Amino acid sequence: MIKSPRGTRDLLPPDTALWNFVEAAVRDVFRAYNFHEIRTPIFESTELFARGVGEETDIVAKEMFTWEDRGRAESDKGQSLTLRPENTAGVVRAYIEHKLWDRGLNKLFYIGPQFRRERPQKGRYRQFYQIGAEVIGPVSAGSQSPARDAEILELLATLLDRVGITNWTLELNSVGCPADRARFSEALRQALAPVVGKMCTDCQRRAVTNPLRVFDCKVPEDQPIIETLPTINEFLDDACRVHYEEVKSILDAVAIPYVENKRLVRGLDYYTRTAFEFTHGALGAQNAILGGGRYDGLSEALGGPAAPGIGFAIGEDRLVLSLTASAESVVRKPDVYIAPLGPGMNREAARVARELRRHDLVVDLGDESFRLKKSFEAADKMGARFILIVGENEVAAGAFALKNLASGEQETVPRAELAQRLLRK
Ligand code: AMP
Numbered sequence: 001m002i003k004s005p006r007g008t009r010d011l012l013p014p015d016t017a018l019w020n021f022v023e024a025a026v027r028d029v030f031r032a033y034n035f036h037e038i039r040t041p042i043f044e045s046t047e048l049f050a051r052g053v054g055e056e057t058d059i060v061a062k063e064m065f066t067w068e069d070r071g072r073a074e075s076d077k078g079q080s081l082t083l084r085p086e087n088t089a090g091v092v093r094a095y096i097e098h099k100l101w102d103r104g105l106n107k108l109f110y111i112g113p114q115f116r117r118e119r120p121q122k123g124r125y126r127q128f129y130q131i132g133a134e135v136i137g138p139v140s141a142g143s144q145s146p147a148r149d150a151e152i153l154e155l156l157a158t159l160l161d162r163v164g165i166t167n168w169t170l171e172l173n174s175v176g177c178p179a180d181r182a183r184f185s186e187a188l189r190q191a192l193a194p195v196v197g198k199m200c201t202d203c204q205r206r207a208v209t210n211p212l213r214v215f216d217c218k219v220p221e222d223q224p225i226i227e228t229l230p231t232i233n234e235f236l237d238d239a240c241r242v243h244y245e246e247v248k249s250i251l252d253a254v255a256i257p258y259v260e261n262k263r264l265v266r267g268l269d270y271y272t273r274t275a276f277e278f279t280h281g282a283l284g285a286q287n288a289i290l291g292g293g294r295y296d297g298l299s300e301a302l303g304g305p306a307a308p309g310i311g312f313a314i315g316e317d318r319l320v321l322s323l324t325a326s327a328e329s330v331v332r333k334p335d336v337y338i339a340p341l342g343p344g345m346n347r348e349a350a351r352v353a354r355e356l357r358r359h360d361l362v363v364d365l366g367d368e369s370f371r372l373k374k375s376f377e378a379a380d381k382m383g384a385r386f387i388l389i390v391g392e393n394e395v396a397a398g399a400f401a402l403k404n405l406a407s408g409e410q411e412t413v414p415r416a417e418l419a420q421r422l423l424r425k
Contacts, residue, residue, distance in 0.1 A: 007118070007126025017331035018320050019129075022163055023111055026131055029159045030109045033151065035133055038108040040090035046080040052089030052302055056210055059085045063116040083115035088295070088311055089302070091134045096304035105137035105148075111316070122284070122321075129316035132292075136299070136309030143308040144296065146243050149274045150250035152310055156278060156290065157256045159314075164325050168289065171261040171277045172251075174244035176236045178272070178297065184235040185211050195225050215263045231262035243273055270297030274310060280322045289322060290314035335422050336402075337384035338365035339375035341391035349390045352400070352418070359419040379405060386422065 004010060011019060030037075046066050053060050065083040084090055087110050100106050111131045118124055135152065137143040153170065160168050175181060188211035192199075196207045199214075199222045206213040217226060236244065251258055258276075266275045275293035292312025299307035336356065340349035345368040353363045364382060366375045372389070379387045389401040400418065403410040413421050 005126070007120040009125065009127075014327035014331045015320075018323060018325065018327045019316070021325070021330040022316065022319060022323070023131070025162050026109075026111070026159060029155065029162055030133065032158075033107065033155050035107040035109045038091055038094065038110050039112070040087065040094055040110070041084075042113065043081050043083050044090055044093065046082040048089050048093055048302070049082055049085060052092065052298065053086060056213075059116060063118055065115050065117060085116045086114055086313060087112065087130060087132050088134060088298070088313070091311075092136065092295075092298050092302055092304070092307075092309070095136055095307060096299060096302060100136075101138045101141075101305060101307060103137075105135065105141040105143055107133070107135050109133040123315075123318050125317060130313040131316050131319070132311060132313035134309055134311035136307050136311075139306065139308060146246035146274075147250060149247045149294065149310055150254070152292070152312060153247075153251060153258075153276065154254050154256055156312060156314075160278065160289075163319065163323060165280060165289075165319070165322055168278050168280050170256065170258040171264055171279065172248070172258045173232070173261050173264040173275045174236060174240055174247075174273050175232055175265050175271055175275050175293070176240045176273065180232070180235045180237055180240060181212065184230070184232050187230050187235065188212065188214065191229050195228075199225060212265050215265045226263070232265060233262050240273055247274055266293050270295050270301045272296040272308075276312075280318075288315070289318050332362055333383040333385065334364045334379075335361045335384070336363055336386040336388050337375070337379035337382065338363065338388045338390055339370065339372060339379070340366060340368040341372060341375075341389055342368060344368070345390055345392070345395075348395050352388070352390055352415070355415075356419055356422065359423060361419065361422050388418070 046064070049060055049064060055061065064085055067081055069078040069081050071078045091108060091110065094100070095106065109132065112129065113127050114130050115127055117126055120126060133152070133155075135143065135148050142148065153172075157170070160166075176184070189207065192207040192211060192214065196204055199207075200217065200219045203214050203217050203219075203222055206217075214226060214229070248258070261277075264275050264277060271293055273294045273296070277291045278289050279287045280289050281287065290312055292310070294308070294310045296308040298309065299305060338349045338353055340346050349365050349368075353365050356363045364384065366378055370378070376387060384405060387403050387405060389403075394400045399412050399414045401410060402413045402418070402421065
């Protein structure tokens, strides 16, 4: 038997109804905040991620699905391509390629699959889905304003509430500017020097290459040491401090709760200021539903003009896992199951079904070869509200037997009144 590749999965009905429920709710919320959809390719040149995500990140160093594309001619050297491991780099590439700064501030969202060769476990897949958004534009359009950070965070709170996730925690921090981080890195290096020998091998490497990444460490024995390290907030310059205070004061004004996590860092140079994560207790080890932050230097890192931005990516798989709503509760069941009874009745049933579906009723139907018992069983199994019997006598009389499957009540309804009868709850 051929199975789906490791770390991938089929999303089947009725679960797909939950995914659609989430995506419809999310689209509504984005509309209310004047965000518009962008769709970028699922693969991009490898260089985009090397530069846009960072060579030293786990994603780029270990987790990308990369291949050498064939050149046009035998002698052509192919281009290195990669399945996108995230979508921000693609959006910023599109921003630069299409000179989107001409539009002022861009408020863009995307929904789609991402690919990382990670060790699969519950809530972690090699093909997973992200719902994300980016606010990016020239400084003159207000792209640097703390109001945009607060708007994004408030949007996220609204979005989670809207899909029925209430017990989330917003963890917030500011990682300052590159200059702040350089001073911080130096301080970390000094603080780590006497203790790093007792830490895990990953941390020993990080202490040399990028000390900020020590905060990514999940090894329990290292945590007491990490607790004693200096934190970034002591190194913020005045402008960054004011920006962070303003984000928090807007959040307070709109009553969005948050906890400050001074150890939340995004380690790359183009990450600036606001960094955040929303977590959810029910998810266990993979408890981050979404993460995001400012990346004021990313466009320039990709060869574009200065274009401050802020964005986030929600793990849709994890969002769906944390929903309390069940697939059964959001799936729309058939309003009526039509049972054609006897030879020639498939034609009649098709005509009735077509009439009813024009009224936005959900209609399913059986086959004239089915005995009535089999049709009832099928209607029951799919959870139809009513069963409608279409036999020769009914067609001749222009009225059909309609039975409510929950109450067992049966009535005879003239053909012209069927749709109205079914639309009544
Ligand atoms: P990141 O792009 O790493 O900041 O991740 C943003 C969000 O995507 C995380 O908070 C997770 O919810 C989700 N995510 C990241 N990697 C995976 C994965 N391999 N499987 C499922 N969800 C993931």
